[in-house]
Amino acid sequence: MNQKTVPQEVLNTFFPGTSLADVRSYGDGHINDTFLVEASGSSGSGKFILQRINSEIFQHPEELMENIQGVTGWLRKKITEEGGDPARETLNLRLTADGKPIFKDASGGYWRVYDFIENTSCFSQSESAEDFYQSALSFGHFQRLLADYPAHTLHETIPHFHDTPVRFATFEKAVAADSAGRADSVREEIAFVTARREYVHTLVDKQASGILPLRVTHNDTKLNNILIDNETGKGICVIDLDTVMPGLSVNDFGDSIRFGASTGAEDEPDLTKVSCSLELFEAYTKGFLEGCGGALTPAELDSLIDGAIMMTLECGIRFLTDHLEGDHYFKIHRENHNLDRARTQFKLVSDMEAKRSDMEAIVKKLAAELC
Ligand code: ATP
Ligand code: MG
Ligand code: MG
Structure with a gap:
């Protein structure tokens, strides 16, 4: 057909x-x-x-x-x-x-x-910090309305979607197998990931021990998964619910920061153009906390930045794994495309690690105002 x-x-x-x-x-x-x-x-x-x-x-x-x-x-x-x-x-x-x-x-x-x-519109890219803020409000609002939903009753539509240790294990297997013969040419990137071997457990461990609650997560928190009201310019409806699953609120937050607060495209070859904009980080955090309206626990607030770093690291690990395996999963449009993608993610991870205390100060200030 x-x-x-x-x-x-x-x-x-x-x-x-x-x-x-x-x-x-x-x-x-x-x-x-x-x-x-x-x-x-x-x-x-x-x-x-x-x-x-x-x-x-x-x-x-x-x-x-x-x-x-x-x-x-x-x-x-x-x-x-x-x-x-x-x-x-x-x-x-x-x-x-x-x-x-x-x-x-x-x-x-x-x-x-x-x-x-x-009478709604859907935008593929945020033109301004205001658009990004509006999308954060909508996804935060979604989180608030579903805060007491029994998240464990939801099916995992894609198993182990944000299980970072599992992604790490798959990466290690790809390095060992080296099926495309590329491992030697990406030793630096491999070392970047393996240096974070312990870190990849941070959020799943907190979830397993009950420090972070299981939530209803959207898992595709792009701007174009929100319908914006034509008259008010405000986000009114979160759409595209295929990847709704039990998960961590900080991962939804983190994935939005990963792609929305970056100053460069996901596949930008010039890494000097790639950094995490604190202005955009603040805009999204403000909208998300406002939208959540007090639904997040103190432990979730404390883990927002780890959500951003973890989602970015995980995504970079997936791109690098695919590069090592010969580009089977993500479509490529040029040579080393997945490697370029992995590098932008690792650049962002480093930048967020360096800016952690600035980001913490932003979260603290906004949480005091809004939570
Ligand atoms: P993606 O590539 O983001 O995963 P998708 O293939 O899962 O997209 P949707 O996001 O569900 O598809 O829908 C595609 C488009 O259809 C949306 O971007 C939006 O413009 C429009 N749309 C979806 N649902 C509605 C609705 N209920 N009312 C109006 N427009 C809608
Ligand atoms: Mg969509
Ligand atoms: Mg979709």
């Missing part, structure tokens, strides 16, 4: 009795196939987002949808209790005629439908 077409059985299942359905490709997502459906008929009219779930990446789509149904139901209840607008401030699933959130077509494709949220 052409992935860009929607089988009639899918439309019949989600929109029974629909006399007219205009269906077209929509948005700039890279993972799922996304369509905008304009339907009218006896089962209701309106605009909807129809998605074919990427089941190569997500191998248990039913479990993923169980997570999304649980989390969006919870958000809807909380938003209603707080006097918000649940039709705009959370994704809302449209169920099949027999009450299911997912449908498997005859050729094995998995489909789901959300109500379309009108």
Whole structure:
């Protein structure tokens, strides 16, 4: 089947009795196939987002949808209790005629439908510290609304996603195997990682011992996973919930800092252009703490910076591992692309390590004001 077409059985299942359905490709997502459906008929009219779930990446789509149904139901209840607008401030699933959130077509494709949220925009890159702050507010707000959700009941849609010691072990195996014959040319980078052998355990150990609580995490906290209201310019809805999993709040925070507070592109070959901007770090931290509204524990506040360093180190380890294994996982567009990516991450790690006391001062000041 052409992935860009929607089988009639899918439309019949989600929109029974629909006399007219205009269906077209929509948005700039890279993972799922996304369509905008304009339907009218006896089962209701309106605009909807129809998605074919990427089941190569997500191998248990039913479990993923169980997570999304649980989390969006919870958000809807909380938003209603707080006097918000649940039709705009959370994704809302449209169920099949027999009450299911997912449908498997005859050729094995998995489909789901959300109500379309009108009058919003999605930006692929933050243009300013203000955009970054707005995204932090939204992800913090998401964390606050889900603070008492039983996170352990969620499925791990990608097992060991932020298990940094496991990533480290995979890296060590790749060094030992040296299947692409590149280990000798990257001794410096290998040494950078192995010098942090103990450090990679910091957060998982705190989670295992109960110092850091298990939370509902989003795991794809990019700016374009937030819908921004066209009138107010404010983030109103966190979308793209495929990677919602049990995890650490500081990892969601840290991943945002990793890509959003860097002064250079993720694959910038000129490392003099790559550093962690304290201005952007402060903007995001302010928004996140404001959004969280006191939901974070003191131990989480103390671990925010480790979240940023850990996510950056982990990402660098993954790029370097892929370089050592011959570039099987991340697509490359030039020679040594994954090595360049690993180097930007390690440069950021060093820079954050050097700026740790400045970053701590920022967190302390903002926590005193906002928590
Ligand atoms: P990514 O590459 O970020 O993983 P994806 O393939 O998982 O993306 P989504 O982020 O879920 O896809 O959706 C793609 C785009 O569709 C979004 O960026 C947004 O523009 C739009 N979109 C998704 N859901 C809605 C909705 N309920 N209302 C309006 N627009 C939406
Ligand atoms: Mg997305
Ligand atoms: Mg996605």
